[in-house]
Amino acid sequence: MKPPPFTHHACRSVEEALGLLDADPDGSKVISGGQSLVPMMNLRLASPAHLVDLNPIPGLNGIDVGRGTLTLGATARQHAVERSADVTAAAPLLTAALAHVGHPQIRNRGTVVGSICHADPAAEMPAVFLTLGGEVTAQSAAGTRSIAAEDFFDSYLTTALEPNEIATAVTFNTPNGSSGWHFEEVTRRHGDFAIIGVVALLTLADGRISDARLTIFGGAATPVRLPAVEQLLVGVAAGDVDADLLAQAAREASAALRPGDDIHASGDYRRHVAGVLTARGIRTSLERASARA
Amino acid sequence: MSETIIESHLAIRKDKWIGKPTKRVEDPRYLTGTARYVADLELPRMLHAVYVRSPHPHARILSVDTSVLPGLGKSVWVFTGQDLRDVPPLIDHVALDNLLRTPQNVIAIDKVRFVGDAVAVVVAGDRYAAEDAAEQLSAAVEYEVLPPVPSVEAANAPGAALLFDDLGTNEIYRQTEKHGDTEKAFAAADRVFTTRFHHNRYGAAPMETRGVLANYERSEQQLTVWSSTQMPHFLRSVIAGQLGLPEHRVRVIAPEVGGGFGQKMCTSPEEIAIPFIALQLGRPVKWIEDRHEHLLAATQAKEEFINLEVAVSNEGKLLGVRGEFIGDGGGYSFNTESALIEPALAAKSFPGPYRIEAFDEEVAASLTNKSPVAAYRGVGWTAANTVREIMIDEIARELGIDPVEIRRRNMLRSDELPYRSVTGQLYDSGSYLESLELAMKTVDYDAFRTMQERLREQGRYLGLGISSYVEQTAWGSDSSAQAGTPLPSHDNSTVTVDPSGTVTVAVSTSCHGQGHETSYAQIAADGLGVDMADVKVVFGDTLTSPYGLGTYASRSAVIGGATVARASADVREQILKVAANMLEANPDDLVIEDGTISVAGTPSVSKTLAEVAYAAYWDSEVRSDEPMLTSTRFYDPPATYANGCVVVLAEVDADTGVVTLDRIVAIEDCGTVINPMIVEAQVQGAIVQGIGGALFEQFVYGDDGQPLTTTYMDYLIPTSTDVPPIEVLSLESPSPFSIGGIKGMGEGGQIAAPAAVANAVADALAPFGARVRKLPLAPDYVLRLMGKIGSPNG
Incomplete structure (x- = not known):
């Protein structure tokens, strides 16, 4: 239950993270909450040489309610989203579903974006994302693109994200009043x-x-x-x-x-x-x- | 209830402390994280060990290529079975001639017999390096894969691969024993009911996994082994024997032990291998089992098949039973109690609190390519109680008799005790019917039935499940013989008052969370007439505690408690003798209260215990011939039997099959209660583990012998959100046989809860004719029982 050796990169900017990822896309993994990745590393089911850590990047933990949208940054904790009155007002479905994600200890660290990118087919967040609809903001060294919810999930633990891309945010469509x-x-x-x-x-x-x-x-x-x-x-x-x-x-x-x-x-x-x-x-x-x- | 007369020679002093729900003195360190477990221990130059374990259920080891490891012999060391070939294999201790033996090398030499069987130990300077090397070495082991034997059925199929070729069979035991006249019983029966029940394989999952640290001091020729064990003295004897060391050169320390539940009772092969390696390397070596490894390699429990025929009258009287009890022993018939630990104990305990006067038992056990089965809270008794209580409910339903009423008609009354069961178990005292009635009154049975009827009309399915039990305790020579697995033993305690008047109680019954420091201090405080705060209880170190077998099978309160009471009584006499000299009084006229010795009726003529103790050690004018205020006493008690009743109220979602537990009421009668708060918590903890067995827990193996429950995402133990409020009520029927009337306790909840849950579900689903034939009651199985999907056997 100890991971094999890896290098941890505490990134200060998205650009720094993208540069690291681009240098070794297949040997690197992005880490945010780490609630799925770290157990997999401890079980030696995943053994990335480089952990590209988004946590130190300022401003990536946004919870922004817009007109008909809700945008969550890559490091926005599930707990913070669950407790946000703005989120509950805009997408009560998301708040209700978050209560079923693991336990409070897990949600204190886990992120909504991370759960969507992990794409466990039995997980709550991907299903909520697919139902509400919206898009993933995928950034790479080459630029930024949007991936629609219906195009995002490919298979078990597999998404449309390329190995050199980071999902810096997920935008949910929020339902109207009726x-x-x-x-x-x-x-x-x-x-x-x-x-x-x-x-x-x-x-x-x-x-x-x-x-x-x-x-x-x-x-x-x-x-x-x-x-x-x-x-x-x-x-x-x-x-x-x-x-x-x-x-x-x-x-x-x-x-x-x-x-x-x-x-x-x-x-x-x-x-x-x-x-x-x-x-x-x-x-x-x-x-x-x-x-x- | 009538007062049970305790013969005077069995009496203990019960004053301010025994029976009081005093807070546990050990809890502050548990709760503040200052308790120190094996994993917390650090020694200079300590190395870390990691196991390479078999990925195959059944295979021959062809070669282990250690040359793949850089730094071999310098920074990394490897030990294979070949390196330990001179260490004798572990063999069970059960004294039965027709039980075949399955010697287990502490690291496999020629064959591996389950996924997780030890193939090699890698040792390095830190855990990370050791795991990296172990991963490398795992890829360098060459196996010849053999056909797997994943089940009892497969084990006994024609042409099945053999786990031990020289035995010529995988079935290592089969024996029939008749008790009473079953032919007559079945001839007289109005109805005969049958069942084939598969009790699930589940296990202890203590918060602390297994762990061993061994260090050999060459200068002192002293091997010290720290192990997370329930039996430090027994382990010392085994280590000395296995490694060929004089026993006085071996010291075993069980530091804080984070739960054992029986799993840490047997000798783990790792407890021999790690000390051997430490001796070889001349450096301290620590092995801490990780949780993944625990689910693969630690012993598992409780799997057996029980086939019953029950002869009954139309009035629901149980006339006779024929039972076949087949154990799935796993890869080795494990040391200490063998693969019979489940089926033999299930058979002997089958009658429970009922008057069953004819019983044929057939006990068998087979080897399979799974982790070995060994002890876990409620050994054998859980399975027996589960199938018996489920069967009684089914018989009641078939005959149109209320489940409470059918139990009333068959249960032993307290005035019929002592009573020797048809299998030879001598029930000393108890409150079988009283427990049942109190439970029914507490849950307001009639009101529940009315509500159940009303809600059923709304499509809601509520159920109530009853499970009555007798729990065999006081596991000494007598109790183990009555269980059918004789193991003579005795235990000792030493009570010492030092020159300042404070008290040290050293016990052989080791503790792993049960609150012994509190319970024994209560007994010693009453025995000596001192404050509990002046008593310190020590255990778990063979150097400082007297010999004994340790803690398992609900033995410590009875055995350890009695030894503390007896030794305290001796020391009390020693104190009074010295005090009498000081006060110029007759010892018989003196009393000790709150640490002060005075002449009865004349409190002004007194000495404090500190004054007397000081004089006893330092004043040659008043001291005794043997000045030390100390006594060591043993006890090997007659068997005692606790009893009780667990009632579960549950609701089943008839569309999804999800079972929700609403309320649990438990009645516990363990004789004289030392600390009611500890008793209550023990009942609750055991019930939670029983809920695990009923609803969640099962070690699942594929048809290929691969374990499928290798993380706690797949092996599901109940969490706080899965446990309803548990009300515990106490009845007190002191044992007429044991010192102080104390009985053991702590397993009843685990013995009874699975059947109570199963019966609640079957009761809720009675309109569907649901018959529970296996556990756990996962939603899938519940829908099958209701006929909503597939078949119940799917």
């Missing part, structure tokens, strides 16, 4: 990664569902949106969402997934409960949206 949300996950214990989870966001316009965004996490190699379920819902009057429709949505959700077995649950379980959670997600989101409308 939307409702639901976050729920099944875990063996509080704070664990999800066996299966759902993030739902429904928007109402004139009493009908104008936008539906549902994401299942823990059921595939990345968090996945459920287009079939979303199509089922868009245009439906809130009052017409009945038990039959919810059951159909649940079936569609289960049918969209081919999850595998692991020691915590079978693929059958994940498929079944993905449907259960999808129905709950729709019901609760609608209740919340209707209450605000």
Whole structure:
């Protein structure tokens, strides 16, 4: 449980970090909260020669609520985001989901951006990002680009980020006033990664569902949106969402997934409960949206 | 409850301290981080050891190429099984002729038998360098991979690979024993119920992992071994024997030990290998097990298969039982108690608090390519209690009898005790029915049933699970014989009053978190008539404590407590004798209270204990023939049996299968209580571990023999958010057999809680006909029990 030798670089600027990364993209890892990377290094599952530490860089821990957006800097701690009243007002879904990320000790150090870049398919933050939509600001020595949420997650622990790029910020789209949300996950214990989870966001316009965004996490190699379920819902009057429709949505959700077995649950379980959670997600989101409308 | 008469020769002085919930004197150092564990110890020139462990469940070691390591013999040293070939292998101590033996080399020589089996030890100047070298060496070990034997079923399949070729079989034991007339019982039965139950493999996971520091002082020819052990004296004897050293040249110190739960009772191979290496290198060598390593290489526990046939009458009376108990022993039948530790103890304890007068037991154990099974809190008893209590609930449900009522009809009444169970266990005293009734009253059973009915109509599934238990304690010669694994023993304590009048109590029953410093001080304070603050309890160092077997199997309160009481009584007499000389009075007329000796009824004629102690040592006019105020006393008690009842209230989410525990009530009867606060905490801690076994914990191995639970993200122990409020209520049925009426305790919660949780879930899901056949009750399994996905055997 001791890592192999590495060089730690306490960076003072993004440029310095980018220069180090560019010099040895494959031998370097960016570290911010370190809540996933350090255990992997201790288990010798990851052995970067260089740790490019973003923590000392001034101004990278921003929590900025804009018009319809929320932008979090790479070193903004999960705890700080969770406790921000501005975040709760703009994206209560994010606040609620953060309570399920590990334990307070982990959130004191872990970052939202880091969790998204780590891209564990059973983690909460990638699923919230995919549901809300938005973009990752990816910087490299060559310049800066934006990667949309729907293009970001490639596979298990793999994203569209290049080895020489740093995600310096993540911008979430924040929902408007007539939307409702639901976050729920099944875990063996509080704070664990999800066996299966759902993030739902429904928007109402004139009493009908104008936008539906549902994401299942823990059921595939990345968090996945459920287009079939979303199509089922868009245009439906809130009052017409009945038990039959919810059951159909649940079936569609289960049918969209081919999850595998692991020691915590079978693929059958994940498929079944993905449907259960999808129905709950729709019901609760609608209740919340209707209450605000 | 009737007062149990304790015969006078068994009486102990119980005054201001025994029975008082005094705060634990050891807690300040635990809570302020000033306690010092093996990992905290530093010696000059100390080296750090790291193990290279097998990545294969079953393989032959062909070669270990140490030449890949730069600095070999200068800054890095390697020891393989070949280097330790002269160290005798570890073998279990169980005195049964038909038990096959599986000698375990402390580092594997020819074969490895589980993932984590020791292949080599790498030693370097610091832990980082040692781990770097170990990683390099791991890649330089050549194996011939052998077919894995991942389960009991695989072990006994035709053509199965053999773990020990010379044994000719993987099944190292099978024996049938009949108690009472089961033929008659089954002939008379109205119904026969059967079950095949798989009890999960889980383990201790103490906060402190294992660790050993060894140092050989050539000038003094003295080997000192610091180990996180529960049995320092026993370990000293084993180390001396294994390494061929005179025992008086070996000193074992168990410094602060951060939990053991039975896992640190057996001799770990590392406890022999590390001292050997320190002797070879002539420098101190420290090995601290890391948590990943702990999940691979430390002993595991509790896995067994129990197949039952239960003969009952239509009224729910248990007439007779046939039980097969099959242990999954892992790669070696581990030293001290062998692979029978689970199945044999389960079989003998099966009747529990019930009147079962006919019982056939068949006990078997097989080797598999998994980490060896050894002791863990509630050894064997957990599995037996789990399957018995689940079965009783199922029988009640089938016969339409209330689960409380069926227990009432079969339970032994306190006025029937002492009672010898059909398996030969002599229950001394207890409150089996009273515990059940008190638990039901506390949870307001009838109100719960009404609420359960109402909420079920709303689609909410609440359940209540009962688990009654008898806990065998006072593990000395008698108790171990009654358990079916005879191991003669005795333990000792020395009580000494020094010239200033303060008291040192040296005990052989070592402590690893149980609060012995407090409990023993309470007994000594009452025994001597002094303030608890004037008593210091020492243990865990073979140089300063008298010989004994240490702490395991709920033995310390009974055995250690009695030795302290007896030695204190002796010293009290010595004090009174000197005081009588000083006060010119008859010793029989003197009393000691709050550290002052006075003539009864005439408090003005008095001396302080400090004055008397000073005189005892320094004043040749008044001192005794043997001036030292000290006594060493032994005890080897008759078996005592604690008892109780755990009730769990739970709710099941019928859509996700998630089980939420709402409330737990535990009744504990451990005879005379020394410190109620410690008893309560022991019950709570044990229940938490039982919750782990019921809902979360299982060492999972793939069909290829690879362990799949190698971090605490996969091996799930309950955290504070998973544990509901636990109310502990006490009943007190002193033992008529033991000194002071004290019984052991501390395992009952772990013995009883899994069944209480399982029964709560089965009760909640009664409309679905759920029958629990294995643990843990993960959400996936719960949905299977309800028929919502797949099959329960999936």
